[in-house]
Amino acid sequence: MTEPVIVVDRLTKDYPVGFWRPRPYRALDALSLEVAPGEVFGCLGPNGAGKSTTLKLLLGLVTPTSGTAHIFGRPVSSVASRERVGFLPENPVFYDYLTGEELLTYFGQLCGLRASEARRRGTALLDRVGLGAERRLAIRRYSKGMVQRLGVAQALVQDPDLVILDEPMSGLDPIGRRDVRALILSLRDEGKTVLFSSHILSDAETLCSRVAILAAGRLQALGSMTDLVQFSVRAWELLLDGVDATLEHRLRETGATMTTLSPGRVQVHLPGTQPPEPLLQWANGAGARVLALQPVRETLEDVFLKHVEGKRRDVPGTTGGA
């Protein structure tokens, strides 16, 4: 059996809150999970859920109050556990007096690469994230989106086997988001393990093999997309034009609910247990036009809201996710 890349066991983090008489604030409460090699694993949750705290615990930036975490079998307290890990922080800030090329060379050296090898890797990565033309531009001149792309590049500088991305889509325009999605999929195709946190559920839905949903510092749900999301059709939605009173009365008798959008134009919501075909025939027979017909399935957003609603909280002293 393949060893998990990440093993987290009852990981807990309390932050002291208050100056004179600090009280513990539990940012993460007894989180346990495993991430297998080659997985794209999503860590989802609202602000203050404990997502960023989890990632920072894994990278040794924050010390756990209790519990353990291992990466590639090594405790996260050891420097060696980060040798095969790349990390993109949330809203990254880099040394703005350096150029993109210099930053990647420096970070490559911190990962144990020779300067020449780090420079070669850096150049290739800047091309890969679309910053090849700006490689000799000082980072202080980069836009927010360019810094985010640079952040992705630096996370890959030593060709890591595990890539941890904290809100990787943050600050990116639609093209940038598409590029990062493609990059994550290409990393998966190269056999790398990707762990990322996100608020953007559609990205998680298209990218992740498994997700963990956190809220108020606790794990609310964990599993594959097929485990968590019910993909069977729950209902049908039809958009009809030219609906008269007779047809409307007949549709109501089936148990469908209707919303009148404009005179003659209605949106019909038919519970999923009933097939939509008879309605289509009636509509045709009554001279109405079918503008749209679509199935309603449960989405990750539905699952997410089900687990986190009523459990939102804000982390004291922060403005972003924690």
Add this chain to the structure above:
Amino acid sequence: MGLLRAVALNTFREAVRDRVFYNLLLFAVLLVGTSLIIGQLAAGQDVKIIKDLGLAASLLFGVGIAVFLGIQLVAREVERRSVHATLAKPVSRPVFLLGKYVGLLLTLGVNITVMAVALFAVLAVYQSVTPAGVQATWTAPALDPRLLIALGLIYVELAVVTGVALLFSTYSSALLSATFTTAIWVAGHFVGDLRTVEQIGASGTTVWVARLVSWVLPNLALFDVKAEVVHGLPVPAGQVVAAVGYGAAYGAAMWLIAVAIFQRRDFK
């Protein structure tokens, strides 16, 4: 060693790109300008004054840089959160701190070397335009190699001040770090007075507190041989070696305490 070198060179590059060395231009202008004025006013004492001024300015400019950059070594990285990406790499916190320290020592080394060259250049020009008869009245030659001893000890003092700034910057804000470091630099020159506080009538607890503080504060007077050098008095080699050893030990202690604090920090 490669990691240490990379962090140190990056710290040095930061100082260069932050235009820290512009202070050298100010130093050179101050030195040359003052020398020209003194040359007109203080016949006979002029070379001593130039040496004194050059050494004092080297120390003041150096301390300014040590405090200004030292407090930013870690505090700015933490405040701006650039430390997140760096410490997520396989680099230990002690090596990161040592690299930062060494990088700043490199910056200060370049700074004081250029200042030394400027001082010797001014003195060389001054010697070349001074009649031999006047030179004969000088207590020490203008281009006295002992100036290098004074400059070297100033550098060791700057290393100690940088260590103090590094320590404060690991847990305090930049403003507080600057205040504390400057206060310790000033107090460090009066450690001898604290150790003999009973001679001015203090007693009991005051004496013990003064002694305790005197042993914690860096004894910066050990590095001050400016008067001896300027007046051509001997500077015993043993005194220089002891001062360098004390400076190295104090700097190492500051780094070790900084490491102990930095290891426990959470980067939220």
